[in-house]
Amino acid sequence: MLHQLYHMYDLQHAMLTPLRLQAEAARSFFQNPWNPLSYTQLGRNLSANAEMFERITRRFGKPIFGLDETLIDGQPVAVLQTTIVEKPFARLLNFQRMTKRNDPKVLIVAPMSGHYATLLRGTVEALLPHHNVFITDWMDARQVPLTEGKFNLDTYITYVREFCSLLGPDTHLIAVCQPTVPVLAAVSLMATENDPNQPMSMTLMGGPVDTRVSKTKVTELAETRPLQWFEKSVVLEVPAYYPGAFRKVYPGFIQLNGFMSMNLDRHVGSYMQFYQHLVNGDGDSAESHRKFYNEYLSVMDIPAEFYLQTVETVFQRQLLPRGRMKWRDPLSDRLVDVRPQDITHTALLTIEGELDDISARGQTTAAHDLAYSLPQSKQFHHFQLKCGHYGVFNGSRWRNEIMPRIRHFIRSQDPGKDPVPASDLEKIPDLAPDKYNRDRHGIAAIRRWLKENQAENYKESVD
DSSP: OGGGHHHHHHHHHHHHHHHHHHHHHHHHHHHOTTOGGGGSHHHHHHHHHHHHHHHHHOOOOOOOOOOOEEEETTEEEEEEEEEEEEETTEEEEEEEESSOOOOOEEEEEOOOSSBOGGGGHHHHHHHTTTSEEEEEEEOOGGGSOGGGOOOOHHHHHHHHHHHHHHHOTTEEEEEESTTHHHHHHHHHHHHHTTOTTOOSEEEEESOOSOTTSSOOHHHHHHHHSOHHHHHHHTOEEOOTTSTTTTOEEEOHHHHHHHHHHHTHHHHHHHHHHHHHHHHHTOHHHHHHHHHHHHHHTOBOOEEHHHHHHHIIIIIISOTTTTTOOEEEOTTTOOEEEOOGGGOOSSEEEEEEETTOSSSOTTTTTHHHHHTTTSOGGGEEEEEETTOOTGGGTSSHHIIIIIHHHHHHHHHHHOTTSOOOOHHHHHHSOOOOHHHHHGGGHHHHHHHHHHHHHSHHHHHHHHO
16 A cells, blocks of 8 residues: 555545635635625635635645845845756755855755755845855755666765865855755765865754754654664655656655644644634735745655665764764775764854754754864854754844854854955844854853763763
8 A cells, every 4th residue: 555655645636636726716716806705704714715725735846946136235136046067866056146246155055854955045045145155956856767876875975075076175064954964974074085175164053963962753753663664654656657757765745744743733823823814814924824834845755765874874873973974985886984083174063953853952063072183263053042943044043143153153264255244244243253252162061961961862972
């Protein structure tokens, strides 16, 4: 039955299409400003019910970034999204600003964990006024023909290395969530080989560098199920009518069910509020809901080999913090040790959120213990209060409190660039250097907290 699940999902979507189209037509009819019923309670109720049904049964496609403009020094500047290189499983995008400013070059490594890179639209938008931004745009695995070969964690690391080499040594990496491990591994390998294209800095945000340090529902699920369970329960074959026919994947619709079930009460409550906003005619609040869920409900398939290797390497065996992770060189097919202790050039900033229930406190900070050869003057940490996982890279706390720290960190490692325009600093207050430097002591505070509150897990981690 499981191998038919993908077909059943597509069949259900196809069968509901006529009803979904009728609901969309009804919504348009009762929201038409020329229709007198649209101003009545009955009309708003009918319109709200129609939109709720249409959205619940819709399959959301890949969104666009839609970042056509940014503000620099108070002036609008056009932004052109270009593709720098296209590989079978990823494109490297650049948001080229129509200006001659010499700002730091930033490569955002987006997660391959179900959502598209556009989930980081807010991340890119906040960085654009002060940086030359690049991002990895991962492909939906069901759209990649089987002839393009497999994609696993080793391939992911290879892609990161290739993009770093392409952009050059003046690059600053930002890894959000899942990529923190492959990014740290890629930089470690470049350091071991004394690669001339080692990035100037890397910022690791809310990622599972060492999942032994603190537990979440995600880590507990991975640790209490054997790898064979994941392979049998969530890995499906792409149907023959897709370009990626017969490729084994972790489907997006199964991932979405997992995302929703983790905070089901919150999502149900959000949809109930959305319904009330529609009935009450609160257009702004309703549109805010649409924008968030249009993105959140857009999911893609992940290559099965990448998903399974990540579960085993990161969540079950914790090979990186244990000093046992290896990378398979695609050219020689030999296994190479991943040694974070070899990093001495690339500065490190870790970011964690107090309320993060995906990558909990201490998991990302563990990177500092692994990169112990890195001078303390190049190690920084920021712990954001009242901030969940999504808020680490999107929303007001990201824009007003986290992004300025990243901006200051990057520019402290790349002083030859143009200064941040004064008008931008007025809108997003920057930090004084002495205040920012004190964040380094946050690393020691986090370690003390871990020792006091989770001594057994922490001891195992450092051992």
